[in-house]
Amino acid sequence: MRKEGLNLTGKWEMMTGRKVGVTTVAVSSAARGIVGQQMLKKGPWTVSEDAILMDYVKMHGEGKWNLVQKNSGLQRSGKSIRLRWLNHLHPDLRKGPFAPEEEMLIFQLHALHGNKWSRIASQVPGRTDNEIKNFWNTKKKREKRAVKNRFCSLDFQQLMELRKFSQGGSSDSRTATSTPVPATPTQMEGNPPLLYAAEPTPISLFNSAPSSPAESAVGLLSQNSFRSLLKGPGPILQENMGAEDFLPDPLAAVSAPTPAVASQYVLGSFELSTTPLPIISPSCSAEMELPSSQVSSEFDEGEHNPTPMQDNNVFFDALLHASQDYGVGKLLKDDQAMETSCKLSDIDSSIGTQLNKVITEAAPPDTSTLFYVMPAYAAEWYNDIRMAQAELEFGVGFCSSATCISSVEPLFAPAAYLS
DNA sequence: AAGCTCTGCAACCGCACCACT
DNA sequence: CAGTGGTGCGGTTGCAGAGCT
Numbered sequence: 459m460r461k462e463g464l465n466l467t468g469k470w471e472m473m474t475g476r477k478v479g480v481t482t483v484a485v486s487s488a489a490r491g492i493v494g495q496q497m498l499k500k501g502p503w504t505v506s507e508d509a510i511l512m513d514y515v516k517m518h519g520e521g522k523w524n525l526v527q528k529n530s531g532l533q534r535s536g537k538s539i540r541l542r543w544l545n546h547l548h549p550d551l552r553k554g555p556f557a558p559e560e561e562m563l564i565f566q567l568h569a570l571h572g573n574k575w576s577r578i579a580s581q582v583p584g585r586t587d588n589e590i591k592n593f594w595n596t597k598k599k600r601e602k603r604a605v606k607n608r609f610c611s612l613d614f615q616q617l618m619e620l621r622k623f624s625q626g627g628s629s630d631s632r633t634a635t636s637t638p639v640p641a642t643p644t645q646m647e648g649n650p651p652l653l654y655a656a657e658p659t660p661i662s663l664f665n666s667a668p669s670s671p672a673e674s675a676v677g678l679l680s681q682n683s684f685r686s687l688l689k690g691p692g693p694i695l696q697e698n699m700g701a702e703d704f705l706p707d708p709l710a711a712v713s714a715p716t717p718a719v720a721s722q723y724v725l726g727s728f729e730l731s732t733t734p735l736p737i738i739s740p741s742c743s744a745e746m747e748l749p750s751s752q753v754s755s756e757f758d759e760g761e762h763n764p765t766p767m768q769d770n771n772v773f774f775d776a777l778l779h780a781s782q783d784y785g786v787g788k789l790l791k792d793d794q795a796m797e798t799s800c801k802l803s804d805i806d807s808s809i810g811t812q813l814n815k816v817i818t819e820a821a822p823p824d825t826s827t828l829f830y831v832m833p834a835y836a837a838e839w840y841n842d843i844r845m846a847q848a849e850l851e852f853g854v855g856f857c858s859s860a861t862c863i864s865s866v867e868p869l870f871a872p873a874a875y876l877s
Numbered sequence: 878a879a880g881c882t883c884t885g886c887a888a889c890c891g892c893a894c895c896a897c898t
Numbered sequence: 899c900a901g902t903g904g905t906g907c908g909g910t911t912g913c914a915g916a917g918c919t
Contacts, residue, residue, distance in 0.1 A: 502887075502913085524904070540905075541888070576907060587907075592886055599884085 499533040503542055507532060511539060512547055545586045552584025556593055564590055 499507075514530040520543065524536035532539060545551075556564070560582060567578040575587035575594075582590060 500889075522904075535889095536904075537890090538888075545887075573908070588887075591908075596885060 498527070498535050498538075500538070503534075503546075507534070508542070508547060511543060515543060515547075541588075545588050550584055551586065556585075560585065561593075564593065568594065 510530050510532055511526065514526055514532075518526075518529075523540040523543075526532060526539050527534055527536055534542070563582055564578060567581055571577045573591075573594075575591045579585055579587040579590050
């Protein structure tokens with residue numbers, strides 16, 4: 459047992475097992491602030507405590523935080539003292555709301571590093587890891603709510619606008635520059651359309667609020683790149699069936715992005731402007747089904763028998779969470795991040811067992827699969843899937859996925875090949 | 878005005894790592 | 899090599915205040 463008892467953490471049962479007569483509660487209490495008879499304070503810091511700490515650091519410098527508690531009279535643990543200093547009292551800290559430039563920087567860094575908050579914070583002057591972490595989580599929550607609300611708040615008239623819009627009736631400026639491929643639905647069945655990336659900025663993503671039904675429509679439709687995944691069950695993979703047995707080759711119809719473009723996207727650059735980026739093609743996605751029988755066996759519980767659609771959701775849930783949690787830079791092995799395509803076997807095993815398991819078992823090992831997923835956009839996929847579910851549930855057909863994709867320029871462009 | 882709900886953020890917790898003895 | 903102290907990190911919790919009924 460450690461001398462001070464201050465840094466005791468976890469594994470109480472193991473520790474008490476070594477100490478006769480000391481209960482779990484007693485040992486736990488020691489680490490939680492009771493050292494001998496001395497109770498360490500917890501909770502919000504007072505002005506006087508801050509003053510004591512600042513004076514101490516001014517005189518003795520930073521570090522040796524446990525000594526601060528001993529020498530200054532502060533009834534706080536070393537950990538608590540260190541946290542208070544680094545997150546609130548440090549003179550270099552920049553307080554107040556995040557500037558747009560800071561937000562942009564954080565998005566870019568998160569795309570690179572994932573939830574490595576301290577690493578991100580080290581590149582954002584004056585901001586702490588905790589601050590950035592809170593910022594990110596808050597934004598994520600807010601955006602999810604916003605998307606949900608935008609869907610749920612649509613009334614009948616707006617739904618009609620939406621339908622009208624989806625059939626090509628909008629004059630919204632954001633669509634005026636798009637429709638790069640004026641393909642008919644029939645054409646698209648065999649020739650997936652290209653979508654051009656607009657100028658997706660993280661700021662606009664999170665702050666955009668539709669001011670009109672048409673704008674709501676744009677917002678909604680732009681999030682529909684994965685809608686087609688839910689349109690009807692496709693063929694189920696048999697155990698020994700290769701992907702080539704039923705999957706079209708998307709690369710035959712859609713030109714892959716250049717390495718430069720791909721790397722920009724994967725690594726989170728937002729300077730995509732008018733660069734054409736292929737988005738998931740209806741011809742392969744709408745009819746394609748992940749090998750759900752294999753996936754579902756992993757997630758089956760009791761009598762539960764997921765439908766193919768549910769299996770897709772499991773797959774995308776896993777992908778979503780992994781890309782959010784680890785960042786897309788970590789979604790692929792480092793040396794694959796710059797490539798235009800990678801195989802399932804290239805998915806970095808460190809990103810999480812669930813995703814890895816799902817991906818590995820969801821497709822034949824020789825299937826070449828490429829995911830270009832921006833973490834911030836992964837949430838949009840998710841909401842898109844949820845919205846599409848609601849659409850099916852309530853029987854409201856906004857538009858066909860093919861029409862959506864052909865006529866609406868996305869505000870953002872999560873690109874994914876599933877081949 | 879009171880009570881309730883929601884939201885954002887400060888603080889805490891458990892774990893891991895490293896240096897030192 | 900094991901034990902200990904110090905520190906860092908990422909996830910989670912709890913609370914204050916704002917907003918709503």
